[in-house]
Amino acid sequence: MKIWAIGWINVRRALRDRTGLFFLVALPLMLVFIIGIAFGGTSTPVLGVVGQAGALSAEPGLRVRDFTNEADLRTAVEHGEVSAGLIRSAQETPRLLVRADRTGQQLQMLVTTVLTSEANRLAVGEFVSSRTGLDRGSALSLVDSTRVEPIEVSTTTAGAALFPEGYSGFDLGAASQLIVFTFLNALTAAAALVETRTLGVTRRMLATPTPPRTIIAGEALGRVAIALLQGLIVVAGSALLFGVQWGDPLASAALVCAFALVSGGAGLLLGAMCRTQQQSAGAGILLGLGLAAFGGCMVPIEFFSPALRTVAFATPHGWANDAFAALTRRGGDVLTVLPHLGVLLGFAIVLFTLGAWRLRRAVTT
Numbered sequence: 153m154k155i156w157a158i159g160w161i162n163v164r165r166a167l168r169d170r171t172g173l174f175f176l177v178a179l180p181l182m183l184v185f186i187i188g189i190a191f192g193g194t195s196t197p198v199l200g201v202v203g204q205a206g207a208l209s210a211e212p213g214l215r216v217r218d219f220t221n222e223a224d225l226r227t228a229v230e231h232g233e234v235s236a237g238l239i240r241s242a243q244e245t246p247r248l249l250v251r252a253d254r255t256g257q258q259l260q261m262l263v264t265t266v267l268t269s270e271a272n273r274l275a276v277g278e279f280v281s282s283r284t285g286l287d288r289g290s291a292l293s294l295v296d297s298t299r300v301e302p303i304e305v306s307t308t309t310a311g312a313a314l315f316p317e318g319y320s321g322f323d324l325g326a327a328s329q330l331i332v333f334t335f336l337n338a339l340t341a342a343a344a345l346v347e348t349r350t351l352g353v354t355r356r357m358l359a360t361p362t363p364p365r366t367i368i369a370g371e372a373l374g375r376v377a378i379a380l381l382q383g384l385i386v387v388a389g390s391a392l393l394f395g396v397q398w399g400d401p402l403a404s405a406a407l408v409c410a411f412a413l414v415s416g417g418a419g420l421l422l423g424a425m426c427r428t429q430q431q432s433a434g435a436g437i438l439l440g441l442g443l444a445a446f447g448g449c450m451v452p453i454e455f456f457s458p459a460l461r462t463v464a465f466a467t468p469h470g471w472a473n474d475a476f477a478a479l480t481r482r483g484g485d486v487l488t489v490l491p492h493l494g495v496l497l498g499f500a501i502v503l504f505t506l507g508a509w510r511l512r513r514a515v516t517t
Contacts, residue, residue, distance in 0.1 A: 154362055162373075176333075176385065180329045180333045180386050187324065189321065196213060197259055200233075201217070202218075202219045202222055203238075203241050205218075205238075206266070208238070208266050236250045248260060273292070326386060328473065330383055330386040331473060331476075332441075333386065334379050334411055335418065338415035339432075340436045346426050346432045349515065350429075354514075368508045371423070377416075379413075384408070399480045403488070406489070410472075413504075421507035443467050446460075447468070453470060468499045472492070474492060
């Protein structure tokens with residue numbers, strides 16, 4: 153019971169810290185959203201139009217918003233309310249206002265293609281009208297009813313796609329942010345363990361009928377519980393808010409638990425080694441972000457050079473990233489990630505062993 157009590161106290165301390173709650177709940181999900189939008193989310197681009205949208209209104213994956221004047225449209229483009237703006241009138245050539253981002257460039261290509269197609273249709277109608285004597289409307293109706301045999305195009309795919317069809321930026325960001333913040337928050341939460349030691353709380357507990365192993369086990373449980381809570385928040389939040397698919401449920405749950413053990417062991421070791429909270433916070437941020445960068449949380453491991461891939465798999469982050477990629481991109485299951493789970497548990501055993509040994513020395517000397 154004492155082990156559970158010590159672990160629960162650590163969780164309560166983490167939940168009472170408002171700054172810690174921001175890093176625990178809000179920031180990971182915010183970054184998943186930002187990465188998802190930046191690398192291809194599911195949002196529908198908006199095209200503002202002054203005048204007639206024409207065939208653009210029927211384009212799939214595009215939402216048209218009407219404006220009454222050019223000034224309002226220009227303001228909407230500048231403020232990001234629409235990704236691009238089209239000004240059409242019978243008196244002048246159509247003009248397009250485009251934001252300097254990827255969505256704006258894509259809309260520019262789409263609008264150019266549609267307007268070119270409309271211009272070609274009108275040109276053919278004029279030609280038919282001049283040759284047959286039909287009025288413009290009848291000539292255009294004849295053009296539209298004329299069936300042209302499509303050109304047959306065959307395509308082949310060489311190799312395998314890095315990201316499967318339907319794999320969004322939200323899926324990519326969720327797994328990486330889970331790994332980053334599970335490990336990072338476990339390290340930063342080590343400051344509470346340092347504070348417990350410096351205030352003499354552990355020594356007072358030793359004055360009671362509480363053996364050192366109980367204190368160590370309780371502190372370790374608290375670190376793991378915080379890491380596990382972080383992982384569950386990212387998994388549940390990203391699935392509910394952004395529709396992220398985590399693959400096989402059993403394998404995903406096993407990976408979250410295994411990496412929570414790794415993170416908890418790292419937090420225990422850091423809290424046992426540091427003498428001040430400032431040391432713990434600085435070292436936690438440096439180690440957390442550094443290992444995340446080398447482990448493929450900032451850039452997918454597939455983009456790494458052979459040398460960097462070797463470095464990535466020297467970190468628990470690299471193994472966790474590759475395991476989540478196997479589940480979410482390649483349709484793997486528990487057997488697929490079994491080697492990854494074994495390596496992560498090996499990291500956890502080493503970290504917990506070193507952390508328990510160092511903390512025992514710290515509380516008994």
